[in-house]
Amino acid sequence: MTELTKTLELKLVEPNAHKRRKLRETREAYQHALQDAFDAECTSQTEANDVVVTYDLSGYAKNALKKYVPQLTTTYNAAELHDDHPVRFTNEGLRIDHKPENAIEWCVKIPHHEDYHLWMPAQPNPDQRDWLEALNAGDAEMGESQLFERDGTWYLHVTATRDVEERSKVSSEERTPIGVDIGEISLVTVCHRDDHGSPTGPELWADEGKTVRQLRKTYFTAKRRLQTRGSERIVESFGDDLWNQIDDVFHRVTREVMEYAESVKSPVLVLEDLTYIRESMDYGDFMNRRLHGWGFAKLHAQIRYKAVEKGITVETVNPRNTSKECHACGEVGYRPRQATFKCTNDACWMGEYQADVNGAINIADRYLSGESHSREHTDCNDSAEDWGRLTAPQDTQADATQQETLGTYAS
Ligand SMILES: [Zn+2]
Known part of the structure; x- marks a missing residue:
C-alpha cells in the first residue's frame, strides 16, 4: 500500500x-x-x-x-x-x-x-x-x-x-488491454482478446443502463410537475434521492468492472479520452448533453480512481471512430439497429456484431496500436494548463512541504 x-x-x-x-x-x-x-x-x-x-x-x-x-x-x-x-x-x-x-x-x-x-x-x-x-x-x-x-x-x-496498491511492474506489451466502453444503452461494456487474439469475455451492463435512464426520466418528469406547483424544496430532496440511487448503480458497476479486470492476467483498463468525448458529443438538447456528460464523466472518474486503488493500470485512447469501425478489418460500418454493428466490407468474415462489444474491442486495440497515452500526457489540454499554472500562495517552507504531492498516475 x-x-x-x-x-x-x-x-x-x-x-x-x-x-x-x-x-x-x-x-x-x-x-x-x-x-x-x-x-x-x-x-x-x-x-x-x-x-x-x-x-x-x-x-x-x-x-x-x-x-x-x-x-x-x-x-x-x-x-x-x-x-x-x-x-x-x-x-x-x-x-x-x-x-x-x-x-x-x-x-x-x-x-x-x-x-x-x-x-x-x-x-x-x-x-x-x-x-x-x-x-x-x-x-x-x-x-x-x-x-x-x-x-x-x-x-x-x-x-x-x-x-x-502498488502497480505490478509488467511491460506494456505483456499487458492484456481491456476495452471499456461507456454508453447510454449498455452503461458499461468490457471486452478483451485472448492469447490467440480472439475477442473473449464480453460483459455488458445493459440492465443498469436501463435503470439509470429510467431514474433520470423519473427525475425530470417529477421536476417539471413539481416546479409548476412551486415545490422547489421537494424537487431537491426527491432529486437527491434519485441521484443517490444512480450513484449506487455506478458504484456497483465500477466495482464489477474491477472484478473483471482482476480476473484477467496483467490487465490494463483502456478508456476513451474524455477530452475528445466532450467535443464530439452530438446529443439533442443541452440538458441531455449535460446529463450524458455527467454520467460519462462520473463513471470514467470512478473507474479511474478504483483502478488506481487496486493497482490496476488505466490508459486512455483517442475514441475517434471506435464505435464506427469493424474490429476485425478496420472498415467503417454502420448500425442497422442500436445494438448491432454491421461491417460493410464484403471480404470481412464478420458481418454483424454486438455494437458495444465491437466498440470495446476497438478501444482495447488502440492500446496496442500505440494510440494510447498515459494520464500524464492526456492532461495537456487547455483547461488543465490553466489549472496547472494556478498555485496557492506560498510563503514559507511550511507551505512547500505541505503541498508536496507524490503525483497521481506517474508510472
Ligand atoms: Zn469487417
Missing part, C-alpha cells in the same frame, strides 16, 4: 456581493489573528489559542492557526509574515457536495464565523474529478484546506489522501 496525497483545486463560481464580503471578512479576521499570534511569538498550540480565541473566526480556522503558527515560529523560524496568507481550515471544516442536476455540479461548504458557513458552487480542475469522486464516496480522506483570492477570483485548495 502506498499513500497518495494531492491538492485538489476548486474555483468558486461567481460568488455574489454578499458572499464576497463574507469571504473577505473571513480573510481579514484570519490575517489579523495570524499576525497577532505570530507577533506574540506563540510556540505552542496553547499559546496560539490564547491569542486567536477572541477573533470572529470559525473553530476550523482557529484550530488551523493553532497548528500553523507554532510551526512558523519554531520549525521554520520565519522572520516575518507574507501579507497574503491563504486562510486555512482543518479537515472537518469543509464539506463537498455533488449535485449532478445543477449546471455547476459541485458545491463546497466554507466556514465563516462560529456557527455560520457559506455553501458555494465550485468548479474543480477537470482532471481531478476522480479524486473528488473518491472524496465524495468516502474512499479518500480530506485534509487541510486553503482559501485564497487571485485577481478577483476565489479558490479553494483541498488536500486529499488515499491508499493505493
Whole structure:
C-alpha cells in the first residue's frame, strides 16, 4: 500500500456581493489573528489559542492557526509574515457536495464565523474529478484546506489522501488491454482478446443502463410537475434521492468492472479520452448533453480512481471512430439497429456484431496500436494548463512541504 496525497483545486463560481464580503471578512479576521499570534511569538498550540480565541473566526480556522503558527515560529523560524496568507481550515471544516442536476455540479461548504458557513458552487480542475469522486464516496480522506483570492477570483485548495496498491511492474506489451466502453444503452461494456487474439469475455451492463435512464426520466418528469406547483424544496430532496440511487448503480458497476479486470492476467483498463468525448458529443438538447456528460464523466472518474486503488493500470485512447469501425478489418460500418454493428466490407468474415462489444474491442486495440497515452500526457489540454499554472500562495517552507504531492498516475 502506498499513500497518495494531492491538492485538489476548486474555483468558486461567481460568488455574489454578499458572499464576497463574507469571504473577505473571513480573510481579514484570519490575517489579523495570524499576525497577532505570530507577533506574540506563540510556540505552542496553547499559546496560539490564547491569542486567536477572541477573533470572529470559525473553530476550523482557529484550530488551523493553532497548528500553523507554532510551526512558523519554531520549525521554520520565519522572520516575518507574507501579507497574503491563504486562510486555512482543518479537515472537518469543509464539506463537498455533488449535485449532478445543477449546471455547476459541485458545491463546497466554507466556514465563516462560529456557527455560520457559506455553501458555494465550485468548479474543480477537470482532471481531478476522480479524486473528488473518491472524496465524495468516502474512499479518500480530506485534509487541510486553503482559501485564497487571485485577481478577483476565489479558490479553494483541498488536500486529499488515499491508499493505493502498488502497480505490478509488467511491460506494456505483456499487458492484456481491456476495452471499456461507456454508453447510454449498455452503461458499461468490457471486452478483451485472448492469447490467440480472439475477442473473449464480453460483459455488458445493459440492465443498469436501463435503470439509470429510467431514474433520470423519473427525475425530470417529477421536476417539471413539481416546479409548476412551486415545490422547489421537494424537487431537491426527491432529486437527491434519485441521484443517490444512480450513484449506487455506478458504484456497483465500477466495482464489477474491477472484478473483471482482476480476473484477467496483467490487465490494463483502456478508456476513451474524455477530452475528445466532450467535443464530439452530438446529443439533442443541452440538458441531455449535460446529463450524458455527467454520467460519462462520473463513471470514467470512478473507474479511474478504483483502478488506481487496486493497482490496476488505466490508459486512455483517442475514441475517434471506435464505435464506427469493424474490429476485425478496420472498415467503417454502420448500425442497422442500436445494438448491432454491421461491417460493410464484403471480404470481412464478420458481418454483424454486438455494437458495444465491437466498440470495446476497438478501444482495447488502440492500446496496442500505440494510440494510447498515459494520464500524464492526456492532461495537456487547455483547461488543465490553466489549472496547472494556478498555485496557492506560498510563503514559507511550511507551505512547500505541505503541498508536496507524490503525483497521481506517474508510472
Ligand atoms: Zn469487417
